[in-house]
Amino acid sequence: MPGPTVSHGHGDTSAVDADAVVARRVRILLAAVLTPLLLLTLVGVVMLWPSHEVKVDALQTAKARGVVLSIAPCAERPDECDRARVKVTAGEGTGSEVDARVVKHPLVPRVQAGNRILMQVIPEAAADERYKYVDQDRGRPLLLLVGIFAAAVIALSRWRGLAALGALAVTAVVLTxxxxxxxxxxGDPLLVAVVGAFVIMSVTLLLTHGPNAQTAISMAGTAGALVLTAALGELFVLGSRISGLDNNGASEVAAYVPGGVNLPSLVVAGLVIGALGVLDDVTVTQTAAVWELSAAKPNASRRELLAAGLRIGRSHVASVVNTLVLAYAGAALPLLMLFAITGTPDSYVVSLETVATQIVNGLVGSLGIIAAVPLTTALAAAAVAHRSGSVPSPRDAVDAG
Structure with missing residues (x-):
């Protein structure tokens, strides 16, 4: 990452954490902001927790996994499908050998003997048509990738890396x-997403960085930036008249949910969840930066800390914003390539809902990140300014709050 950055927790900032002035200010922040916020989040979880099963019975189908023993072209349509002999390893018919119909497609990898596959089971169909190929079973390579990722995180970050993996697991549980x-x-998608994001934020920051003053400041900064991101997302999704119908699976979900789903609100909900991970990184970095600056100069004023922290934050924001925008652009890359092939004018393309949604996601998420830097830096500077009992000037005393 270009420019000056501050590592998370590498310097000796224990004197800052132990300072009585800092502790008093952080306690005020906890009492005035974070404790009410966490209580409201808990109330929101209780009130929004689903009270009934959300599965739709009409959509439930039996599933199975298996290993392909042999494969041959279909007798009736050899150019269109193959007939695979499969040993069922999990699901309906475990332990038996069955025939599964595999539709051929020039862009889809051919199924071969030895492949592990996923199948759909249609009990009412004829015996030779009961099992249908759905997709490759990618469980083993994905588990291997997860193992490599976890080992790399723990090898580099040790106990903190293990805590980060625990936070990742909690995130998955909260979402699912x-x-x-x-x-x-x-439930209203945006309200649910904001409550869920606060839960994820709290658990993630507390697990990975511990219950300390820096974590409290980071949580407050992240919460403020999340609220701003949600408000801007709602404003521009509604202002751009984005329906949400172009999101994958959105219309199907709305059709099967009693009372429907507010699809524009679902777009904003996805935006909030998508921006959360980057916001955490930005707020933790800015808080750590101000802590390091205070450790180097204990009697620094709030104005000095804020100015120095913002200088560090500018380069961080430039890199993170670019990362976020590229992530959304990458998701839409095949569609953008299609527009290039058809010669669609750029001014026309950006107004199409599929592209406009990605633009709103990328730019609103980036605005949230931009806002997180001065907000978190200001909170951190207010917490640690003029510590160690130094006597500030009258003007700096006002700055220090």
């Missing part, structure tokens, strides 16, 4: 057991 079911149960 609360956010998605609560929306499917009829």
């Amino acid at each position: 057991q609360f956010v998605m079911p609560a929306i499917l149960a009829g």
Whole structure:
């Protein structure tokens, strides 16, 4: 990352954490902002927690996994499909050998003997048509990748890396057991996403950085930036008249949820969740930067700390914003290539909902990141300015709050 940056927790900032002035100011922040916020988040989880099963019975189908023993062209349409002999390893018919129909497509890798595959089971169909090929079973390579990732994180960050993996697991649980079911149960998608984001933020920061003053400042900065991101997302999604129908699977979800789903709000919800991870990184870095600056100069005023922290934050924001925008652009790359092939004018392309949604996501998320830097830096500077009992000038005393 170009420009000056501050590592997370590499310097000796224990004197800053132990300072009585800093502790008093952080306690005020906890009492005035974070404790009410966490209580409201807990109330939100309780109120929004789904009270019934969200699965739609009509859409439930039996599934199976298996290993292909042999494969041959279909007798009736050899150019269009293959007939695979499969040993079922999990799901419906475990332990048996079955025939599965595999549709051929020039862009899809051919199924071969030895491949592990996923199948759909249609119990009412004829015996030779009961099992249908769905996709390759990618469980083993994905598990290998997860193992390599976890080992790399732990090798580099040790106990903190292990805590980060625990936070990642909690994030997955919150998304799958609360956010998605609560929306499917009829909850407002944006409200559910904001509550879920606060839960993820709190657990992630506390697990990875511990319950200390820096974490409290980072949580406050992240919460403020999240609220701003949600408000801007709602404003520009509605202002751009984005329907949300172009999101993958959105219209199908809305059709099966009792009372439907507010699809524009679902777009904003996705934006909030997508921006959260980057916001955490920015706020933690800015808080650590100000702590390091205070450790080097204990009697620094709030104005000095804020100015120095913002200088560090500028380069961080430039890199992070570019990362976020490129992530959204990468997701839309095949579609952009299609527009290039058809010669569609740029001014026309950017107004199409699919592209406009990505633009709103990228730019609103970036605005949230930009806002997080001065907000978190100001909170951190207010917490550590004029510590160590130095006597500030009257003007600096006002700055220090």
